[in-house]
Amino acid sequence: MRDLIGIPHEQKYASLANFFDEKxxxxxxxxxxxxxxxNIKSKFEKDVINVxxxxxxxxxAITGDILRIFPIPNDPNNAWISNNDLDKANFKGADSxxxxxxxxxxxxxxxxxxxxxxxxxx
Numbered sequence: 001m002r003d004l005i006g007i008p009h010e011q012k013y014a015s016l017a018n019f020f021d022e023k024x025x026x027x028x029x030x031x032x033x034x035x036x037x038x039n040i041k042s043k044f045e046k047d048v049i050n051v052x053x054x055x056x057x058x059x060x061a062i063t064g065d066i067l068r069i070f071p072i073p074n075d076p077n078n079a080w081i082s083n084n085d086l087d088k089a090n091f092k093g094a095d096s097x098x099x100x101x102x103x104x105x106x107x108x109x110x111x112x113x114x115x116x117x118x119x120x121x122x
Contacts (some may be wrong), residue, residue, distance in 0.1 A: 001044075001046060001052060002014075004027055004031060005018045005027050005028070006018065006027070016055065016058055016059065016062070019055050029052065031048050031054045032048055032049065035048045038048065045093050063084065064084050064103075065082050065084055065085075066082070067082050067083065068080040068081055068082050069083070070082075070083070070086065070089065070091075071087075071097065073091065075100060083103050085099055098107075
């Protein structure tokens with residue numbers, strides 16, 4: 001696995017960037033696709049699938065897709081969406097203003113607090 005992503009064998013962890021080349025191509029793409037096709041998976045194929053899931057989970061967390069923190073008003077299935085999907089929810093009035101501004105304001109407040117040393121480690 002380390003050879004595929006190009007990190008030393010002694011290196012315990014890989015960064016998300018290690019899984020992509022200079023052009024943004026996912027280094028495990030071909031191996032992962034082949035591993036998924038296999039009916040009886042080898043340990044290596046299972047490891048590739050496991051690492052691929054973890055990379056995708058991290059990517060989803062970083063891009064905000066995994067944080068479904070906004071309930072869609074009057075949704076029959078009680079669905080919640082992420083900040084990235086706000087356009088799909090059709091929020092109206094004050095709700096629209098709130099959901100569009102809350103995360104940017106929160107992140108700005110965190111940044112300012114950190115700069116002013118008002119943010120304590122939990």
